[in-house]
Amino acid sequence: MKALLPWLDAPLLDALQRSHSHALLVQGPAGVGQLELAMLLARSWLCESPAAVHQRQPGCGDCASCRLFAAGTHPDFQLLLPEALDAACREALGLPAEETAEPKAGKAKPSREIKVDAVRQLLGFAQATSARGRAKVVVIFPAEALNAVAANALLKTLEEPSGVLRFALATHDPAGLLPTIRSRCQSLSLPLPPTDAAEAWLAGEGVEPALLKAAGGRPQLAREWHEAGLRAQAWSSLPKRVARGEAAALADWAPPRAIDALQRVCHDLLRRCHGQPGQYFDTAALPACSRVQPLLAWEQQLRRAARHAEHPLNAGLLIESLVTAGQAALAQAHS
Ligand SMILES: [Zn+2]
The missing domain is CATH 1.20.272 (Zinc Finger, Delta Prime; domain 3)
Incomplete structure (x- = not known):
């Protein structure tokens, strides 16, 4: 996984220490790193370092599990994204692109929804035994992209996951989720980052810190606008x-x-x-x-x-x- 967003350290540690839920819903305004936080949670839950296992510390980044995670090949991890966001999100996270079949001629635009087929595949993963024995983790982003059929297919697994399965859902539109999904998750609010931390990160990314105000305090949005030429x-x-x-x-x-x-x-x-x-x-x-x-x-x-x-x-x-x-x-x- 790519460079971290420094303002996520505190919420990550807090979530690891305090939350015992098997399903977390990371929510907050877009452009502050919900997906990144969900990924850090996943890496930490899978990490095999003694500190992570026994003291609920963030993933070490160095053990066999963390290295598989960084390479995007962890057998106990699934990332569920809508087709339309898949490539961009994986690139932003520094993960290799999914191997997909050649796009067929005349195929419709990639979907912005997470469809039931993807959830069905996920249920197969949910029922399988954990390959490394520590945990199995699913990250879903953005959770509001689950269409109604897909969300319903997920409900039962979300409620009583088998054994070591954990979920981190991320959303910037919790109202767009089925209430039944929301109620099965413990919610974790990710607020706007402190201005100084966000500005320092932007400067490191080669983005004028003044754009942070334009983007309403959302550093990832500021960077996106910068990349678009603003x-x-x-x-x-x-x-x-x-x-x-x-x-x-x-x-x-x-x-x-x-x-x-x-x-x-x-x-x-x-x-x-x-x-x-x-x-x-x-x-x-x-x-x-x-x-x-x-x-x-x-x-x-x-x-x-x-x-x-x-x-x-x-x-x-x-x-x-x-x-x-x-x-x-x-x-x-x-x-
Ligand atoms: Zn580790």
Whole structure:
């Protein structure tokens, strides 16, 4: 497994020491490392070092089990991901790609759901004997991707796993899970990391720490935006460019991300109207505004657009009209 996220050390130790449940549900906002924490739990539960076995310490990273885990070949471990996320997640974790059959011509897009077939395969693993005898662990991410049939197929195993089987589910949308799944897991909240730890990690990743604020304190999201080409300078100039009606400010962005950015602008402008500091932008980056009403109307419009953002008929026109609406709202909010 790849480099750790330093802010996970404390929650990991805490979970290992305090939780006796065979099924943990790691939850929290996206982009703070739920999957990584679930993987660290799995590695620790499987680790064969005396400290891990007897004192519930984190996986040592060095024993035979930890090395198999890092290589992605541990016989007592299963990672369940939706097809659409499989390659990206494995790469992010530093695991080798799954060997999959050549994609068939005309095959549908990879699914964003975890389907019942995958769960059935998992049940086979659940019933088999542990190969190394320490434990068997299943990580499921994101747990809300389990569709209803798949979730139901999992229920019984989740409730009374055979012997040494343990689960770590990770989600950033616990409300999207079946209540019957939630109730069978002990929940483990992963909050936003401390700012200094997150900024230090971003700096080490070659990402401007200023992007942490843009991403609402979620370091992995900040890194994702950085990789997509966002720079702090461009971000901080965005509100004033919207005030000038410059849709070009968002020209390089896919519609969902552009709309998300405009929603953050709108959110912070509303805060500014109420005399509060910006959440995603420095207050100095926000144009002056005092009237809430026009901004609320713009907010509505952005929310409607966000619902259809995956399939806009004409992305360029959509973004342009949203920026123009923002410009108009700001003109009214300022007067
Ligand atoms: Zn170990």
